[in-house]
Amino acid sequence: MQRSKVVIADDFEDRRFFVGQPVPYEHSGAKFGDCLARFSSDLDVVLAADRADTVRLAPTADIMVVDKMHKEVFDAAVNLKWVHIASSGADHFFKRSTVNADDFRRRGIAITTSKGAGSVVIAEQVLCYMLMFSRNMIQCVRQHLVGQWRRYPGLELCGMTLGLIGVGAIGGRVAHLAKAFGMTVLGCRQDVSKADPNVDKMYGADGFAEVMRASDFVLLAIPIKQGTSHIINDKTLALLKPGSFLMNVARGECIDESAVVRALGTGQLGGYASDNHGFPKGQVTDENMERLEADSKLWGMPNVIITPNCSVAGPRRYEYMAKIVSDNHNAMKAGRPMPTRLMWEGAPV
Numbered sequence: 001m002q003r004s005k006v007v008i009a010d011d012f013e014d015r016r017f018f019v020g021q022p023v024p025y026e027h028s029g030a031k032f033g034d035c036l037a038r039f040s041s042d043l044d045v046v047l048a049a050d051r052a053d054t055v056r057l058a059p060t061a062d063i064m065v066v067d068k069m070h071k072e073v074f075d076a077a078v079n080l081k082w083v084h085i086a087s088s089g090a091d092h093f094f095k096r097s098t099v100n101a102d103d104f105r106r107r108g109i110a111i112t113t114s115k116g117a118g119s120v121v122i123a124e125q126v127l128c129y130m131l132m133f134s135r136n137m138i139q140c141v142r143q144h145l146v147g148q149w150r151r152y153p154g155l156e157l158c159g160m161t162l163g164l165i166g167v168g169a170i171g172g173r174v175a176h177l178a179k180a181f182g183m184t185v186l187g188c189r190q191d192v193s194k195a196d197p198n199v200d201k202m203y204g205a206d207g208f209a210e211v212m213r214a215s216d217f218v219l220l221a222i223p224i225k226q227g228t229s230h231i232i233n234d235k236t237l238a239l240l241k242p243g244s245f246l247m248n249v250a251r252g253e254c255i256d257e258s259a260v261v262r263a264l265g266t267g268q269l270g271g272y273a274s275d276n277h278g279f280p281k282g283q284v285t286d287e288n289m290e291r292l293e294a295d296s297k298l299w300g301m302p303n304v305i306i307t308p309n310c311s312v313a314g315p316r317r318y319e320y321m322a323k324i325v326s327d328n329h330n331a332m333k334a335g336r337p338m339p340t341r342l343m344w345e346g347a348p349v
Contacts, residue, residue, distance in 0.1 A: 007061035026315040035322035095284040111342040116169035121314030123173035129273035158182035163215030166222035212239040224251035243270040273305035
């Protein structure tokens with residue numbers, strides 16, 4: 001049987017976390033390639049050394065694994081059947097690429113995403129947010145930095161209610177961890193027929209307000225699409241119990257930042273934690289993607305945790321991603337739908 005050729009693009013590995021230093025093996029394209037070759041013995045996997053090497057190898061590729069797609073690579077990849085992208089959603093992939101979904105459709109090239117590859121480590125970061133808020137670790141760190149000894153009380157997660165706005169791979173993993181702390185977990189998702197054993201009560205989209213009202217902690221973990229831009233605003237924040245906590249691992253565009261600042265100022269929000277921020281001014285790039293603007297009023301606020309779009313960066317991410325590619329490849333060989341095939345604007349790519 002003919003083996004499929006997989007080309008890993010030179011800019012696939014996430015170098016944003018290692019600016020000015022070599023990328024460690026655990027976070028490298030080399031690790032991804034090794035894992036993929038181990039999971040799928042019928043794939044020939046090659047890692048491109050640089051952009052010129054990616055272009056040189058592109059005509060030989062049946063499958064390419066990329067972070068973004070450059071037109072010169074796309075045009076050179078004359079035998080390409082399938083592209084796998086490093087992100088779980090495709091909005092930033094298309095914003096940073098020089099080809100669009102219709103270009104892929106015209107050539108009959110499928111796109112699959114890495115949905116679920118970051119769920120374990122992102123969920124652990126969400127638990128970190130909740131523990132920092134409940135045990136007042138923000139104050140602890142501030143006092144430590146100035147050598148201040150002042151005792152203070154805290155809260156406990158046990159018995160509190162967590163509301164998940166979005167119960168996909170990340171939300172489901174957070175629910176699993178939250179139950180270990182004795183929390184009640186409410187979920188809100190489009191398809192309520194998909195049950196989750198760790199969600200005590202699942203609501204459809206029309207239950208959004210009820211979940212917001214009932215929760216002590218709210219996690220936003222939904223894709224950016226029509227209807228979710230600025231889903232967190234003055235009106236929806238007013239639904240929360242005063243002093244509750246909001247956490248965001250969705251796109252920054254889901255949040256009206258000025259409304260969050262106002263709610264923090266009045267005490268309607270007891271705290272806000274986010275890994276994804278705002279909408280970049282101008283073209284989306286690796287540098288400004290999900291970056292908090294320098295003039296944001298969130299900087300320095302005492303009840304805010306800002307992390308620099310790093311929640312996905314765990315040592316097993318590329319191992320999980322390779323398993324996703326392997327599962328998609330097995331499905332394709334068997335004539336089944338690929339599990340993470342991209343649906344874009346209502347149609348598959």
